[in-house]
Amino acid sequence: MTCIRIFCLLSVFFYCLQVQASPGFRLITLSGQKSEELDVAVWYPASSEGMTEDIGNNPAFVGVTVTPNALPLPGSHPLLVISHGYNGNWRNLSWIAAAMAEEGYIVASPDHPGTTTFDQNPIEAKKLWRRPRDISRVIDFVSDSPALFGVTDKSRISALGHSLGGWTVMSLAGARFAPSVFIKDCQNHSKRGDCRLIEKLGINDTYSMDKLSANNRDARIRAVVSLDLGLTPGFTPQSLNAINIPVLILAAQGDQLAELPAGQESGYLAANMKPNWRHYEVIDGATHFSFMQLCKPGAENLLNEESPGDEVVCQDGPQAKRADIHQNLVAKISAFLNSSLDYSAPAGGTRLVTHQKL
Template identity: 70%
Template sequence: MMFKTRFLPLFVLLFCIQVYAHPGFRQITFSDQEGAVINVAVWYPTSSQGITEDVGENPAFTGVTVIRDALPTPGLHPLLVLSHGYNGNWRNLSWIAVAMAAQGYIVAAPDHPGTTTFNQNPAQAKKLWRRPQDISQVIDLMTKSPRLFGETDKGRIAALGHSLGGWTVMELAGARFDAARFAKDCLQQPLRGDCNVMQKLSIDEVPSQEKLSASYEDQRIRAVVSLDLGFAPGFTPQSMHGINIPVLILAAQMDSLANLSASQESGYLANEIGSRWGKYEIIEGATHFSFMQLCKAGAEALINEGSPGDGIVCQDGNGINRYNIHQKLVAKISAFLNSSLDFHSPADETK
């Protein structure tokens, strides 16, 4: 009996890996209300044993292993929607996508027009309010496409975002942005990373301020995860006091690398939301870029060759391995989401 009890957790882990060893994967596109094309990557549970391939890989970054266009597993699945950072893309958060798909989640990640690696159109970048709307439209698409991705459990929908993506998902949670408040704060902190892109995103222009002050809350979302977000000082305290869904706020310990102060960004968010709904933690050894995908050996130098200075995205804390950071993050994020959504993965059925 002691032998069985001692090794049960290992058996449960192996069972989960066996059921969803590699997620299904599809890429789709749709046009938003203004005609902008949005590319979406989707990972989802499958029991298929098809041909695997690595997606999201390039000379600098590692990819993740999937089964393209596999049949989805029957039954209801929670939905997690991801939002990348400024000029990032769906590949940046693929490490958490495959981990959550392995637990039974459908995971969808759009490329936000104007602020993605592959579309940096200045006019679209200035429509920052479109970002949370992108996520809401992706939720619409996922819930209407059970044959492609599996059936979404509409009572178990969550959103996760990194950097500007963190700002995006907080908008969806009910936080309201005051552009004038943010601009005033930047007068005191002109070198802060998010203040440096204020003009590029048109935050200091009156027409944008009116749009940004509106509510983009999506009440279908039941939990939110913010990874080292930016632009937090623009959120009004009143709106954050009104948030009534669980929020996990994770910040980088090495915040100076991207000039995003944990105390002024994630810390401010946590203080205003309060401990009833907010859970705040600083990730030891993590930089702002540790929340992105894994870099290959020599990637920093390779990136700097083509774009001097951008190799910083491969830097973590001294002696810290990004893979290990990701493993810790996966444990924290999955535990939070499973608890907040009251979801039990298929492996739990063996306990």
């Protein structure tokens, strides 16, 4: 629905059927007899007013405002699934999740067992091949839960991932990972950030190799966004060349902090994909961690005191401001997804009615 501006002469207020406001939000734990528990955060277009809450807010990081457990808007909505980076969590990309929910998207992001902030079990971390399956499982669940999140438009499903999450969503797009190829590449780049994770992620584990090299493509996904991904040199050029859905590849200009050179990671994707299916751009002023949530003043010192070295997650390029980088990224990601999915966001936002003074 579009925003209908009706000025009422009987009062000093005007009423609008749609205004930009806080999206609905639910935190769900998926469980099953044959699968591990999976915590999933879901933002969605909401149709009722209610008490708002800041989620993901803590002494170091800025959260986003949502309306917990609100009723979903009627009608069907595109779905965006998000995959976080190594030892990250769904809060890291809450800024883009909330922004896309305000444009009418249902947005769902799981915490990947073993490689999430709150579950760094080394045994589970070596089951890297389960990450793409987590995302497909989330698509199943959200699509089957219209009463909770609204109706999913199954012709408009997309995926976005940062760092190891970028590897995850590219796997879902059809990229095939060859552990032996990655390990060989790392012999020449032993100091690269992702090469230091070979053991931790089980890439050299005989049991995992067949599973890691499997075809994880999910044909329901119609567009993909990769944010400064890692493990890229393990993708076979043949599989990248065969991808036939739109892919937006965004890399950080400053790669020193995470030691994931854009040319060897995001640039490798761009070089091996058909030009008509990908758009590649290096984001000025961004570091690998600029794609994470906003840091509060003093966050670097706080993080350094708690875990020396972690302060890098709040560092951006010289003279760059993360809020400006995010604003730039939201515009690029939104335009790409809306175009790729042939979707027009509702004018004025996604929530029903409030009033404002003239």
